[in-house]
Amino acid sequence: MVCALGIEGSANKIGIGIIRDGEVLANVRRTYITPPGEGFLPKETAKHHREEILGLVQASLKEAQLKPADLDVICYTKGPGMAPPLLVGAIVARTLSLLWEKPLLGVNHCVGHIEMGRHITGAQNPIVLYVSGGNTQVIAYSNQRYRIFGETIDIAVGNCLDRFARIIKLSNDPSPGYNIEQLAKKGNTYVKLPYVVKGMDVSFSGILSHIEDLADPSRRRNKRKKPQDEVDPEYSKEDLCYSLQETIFAMLVEITERAMAHCGSNEVLIVGGVGCNERLQEMMRIMCEERGGKLFATDERYCIDNGLMIAHAGAEMFRAGTRMPFEESFVTQRYRTDEVLVSWRTD
Template identity: 85%
Template sequence: MVCSLGIEGSANKIGVGIIRDGEVLANVRRTYITPPGEGFLPNTTAKHHREVILTLVEESLKEANIKPADLDVVCYTKGPGMAPPLLVGAIVARTLALLWKKPLMGVNHCIGHIEMGRHITGAQNPIILYVSGGNTQVIAYSNKKYRIFGETIDIAVGNCLDRFARILKLPNDPSPGYNIEQMAKNGSKYIKLPYVVKGMDVSFSGILSHIEELADPTKNPNKRKRTQEAESSETKPADLCFSLQETIFAMLVEITERAMAHCGSNEVLIVGGVGCNERLQKMMEIMCEERGGKLFATDERYCIDNGLMIAHAGAEMFKSGTRMPFEESFVTQRYRTDEVLVTWRDD
């Protein structure tokens, strides 16, 4: 029996979770919300995390109805992510581990998403689409590692959605991507946008630049005359949101289906914050059903960054015999999914 506490704080969310032998005991979280049209900066995000993290630790222990002595390991997000917020989680985890005399475990953020998704949905060996504000990858497990089959070559899909939300001055509460999704439900006219799939990789920066100019022509006043369709769409943000989602999600479905064909898999698991998007889930579900496969997805409790996923992945690592010396309890902004040796899987 392993009881694990996990701290996640790689971006604008700070969360603490506790899990014991697969049983969810606590999952508390706070989000740093900025004014409409603004993103979140590393230092101010870290300040927010510092102000609330100890309260979250106390809340998690109370919700789980356990004491620090009941824990077997303290886990934290080692990376990838923004350095100042990551450091808040790492320093607090290190301090708690020393105070409570518990082992410490650094966890890869993406691995946390994957293992939490597998645990909650029951997916066995799926093709994984990992989509968030900072990451976009198509992943499959093979020979003790999660292999990356395709990824973004510039910005992540969540970052594309967030930045377009800023152009439209949509609120950041609860998240820019969520508000794009809601506005897209009121759109019906599809406006053709660039579709950029390069083999198994995707690119979103050009699409973002193009749609920004449609939404705000002053971005490039010297651009050649826009098409009549574009001109008529300038006052219809809902159609732009609808078109953006349809285009970029179709790109993701394409590369995911290609990975399924290559691996002979009939399962797809969507993880990461963008994985909460109902339209993405629906498009992926249609593709899976056409192939005789099945889609696995989670809700916002487990899709959005949370401490529970770090606790669960850390517990799996700990049970498999993985140990981390305190002198290695640093953070790294660039920590790739395929760098992690998956010691807890034998399939």
């Protein structure tokens, strides 16, 4: 029986989760929300996390009705992510580990997402589409590693959505992606955008530049026009959000399907913050039905970064006998999914 507490703080969410033998006992989270038109910066995000984290630790223990002595292991996100926010989680985890005399485990953020998705949905050996603000990867398990078959060759899909939301000044509450999704539901004219697929890889930066120009024609570098000439955008925000979603999600579904054909797999699991977009889930479900496959997806509690996924992946590692010396309890901004030895899976 393993009871694990997990701390996640690699981006703008700080979350604590407690899990005991697969049973969810607590999952609390706070999000650092910036004003419309602004993104989150490392220093300010870390400050937000520092202010919230201790309250969350207490809240999680209370929700789980546990004492520190009931825990078996403290887990934290080791990377990848922004260093200052990551450090907040790591320092608190180290302190709790020494204070409560519990072993400490660093967990790869991406592996946390995958394991949580598998646990909640019951998917056995799926092709994983991991889509978030910092990552876009198509992953399949083979021989003790989560191998990356396809990924973005420039920016992540969530980054593309977030930056577009900033250009059209959408609110960051609860998240820019959620607000794009709501606007897109009102759009009905499809605006043609670049469609960039390279084998199992995708590229989003060209699409972003293109749609930014459509949303705000004054950005266009045209020397003959003076900056004060206000140009009205040709398309409504609703139509642009709709077209952006339709285009980039079609690309994601296409590379997932290509990976399914390449690996001979029939299951798809979507994880990561963008994964709770219902339009993406719908498109993926249609694709799966067309080839007799099955889709597994989760809602915002488990899709968006959370402490529970770190607790769960850490508990799996702990159960399989993985231990980490205290000296190795650092954080790293670069930590690829395929660097982790998946000791807990034997298939």
